[in-house]
Amino acid sequence: MAKEYAEQLFLQEKPTLALLAIWSFQKTYASVITKEINSTFAHTTKILSKMEEYGLVKFTMEGRVKYVELTESGFKVVEALKNLIIALEGELPEGLGPAEDENIEDLAGKRQEVFTDHEQNQDICEKIKRLNDTTISIYNELVIGGADRETVIRRLGPFKRDLKKIENVMQECHAIDDATLEYFIETKELLESLINQ
Incomplete structure (x- = not known):
């Protein structure tokens, strides 16, 4: 340096x-x-x-x-x-x-914000996990069944809307932790790669 x-x-x-x-x-x-x-x-x-x-x-x-x-x-x-x-x-x-x-009320308010943020992050993370698991499960079924590219796109495409809904919720939250943000990005990239294969 x-x-x-x-x-x-x-x-x-x-x-x-x-x-x-x-x-x-x-x-x-x-x-x-x-x-x-x-x-x-x-x-x-x-x-x-x-x-x-x-x-x-x-x-x-x-x-x-x-x-x-x-x-x-x-x-x-x-x-x-x-x-x-x-x-x-x-x-x-x-x-x-x-x-x-800072007075006690301000500090209590900050602590409550952190607690609420943590709950929101957990909820968002669970939604991302469900979406991730469902995407992988459906993709595996399609591959095993020998589905063509059009079918894969048709079946996985709607999950882009679900990802967008999660992204909108994340933007409205006060604070999204890094792990949740990274998990969201990984899931988004995974979905894109599965659709574009």
Whole structure:
């Protein structure tokens, strides 16, 4: 890693916003950060990977859920960034104030959001699994039965609509964890490959 890259990383808007967002949420998913910084998932994961290389963030798995949170070095960088913002602007923007200002109701609300997000992720993951299993089962039946390509397309094509419905639900959710998002992408790619064979 070149020394210049660390400077370039935090002299750009998205990485700085990502680090501040992680600090704000304390423990969150990459997909939440993606929405917070108005970026793509791929770009966000690239930023987070670089931050992990620098020892600023760490990833932890809890079941199928992959969380990202700040390390001790990450907290130090956030403090430096906040001091820089104060030096330049005179105060921190709304939402970046000290965590001690949060009251019990706000913290309880955040915990409830995380719990609800987890339930939504489990529900979406179950829907994806059912769709994945059904797709594979029908495809195997068709192959064993010697079905032609037209029949395979006709039978599997409607599952694209089901995937789109799941995708719409995912877009309405507050936070989709990385494992659920990856599972959705894998299922979508599988369906496409089976239809296009």
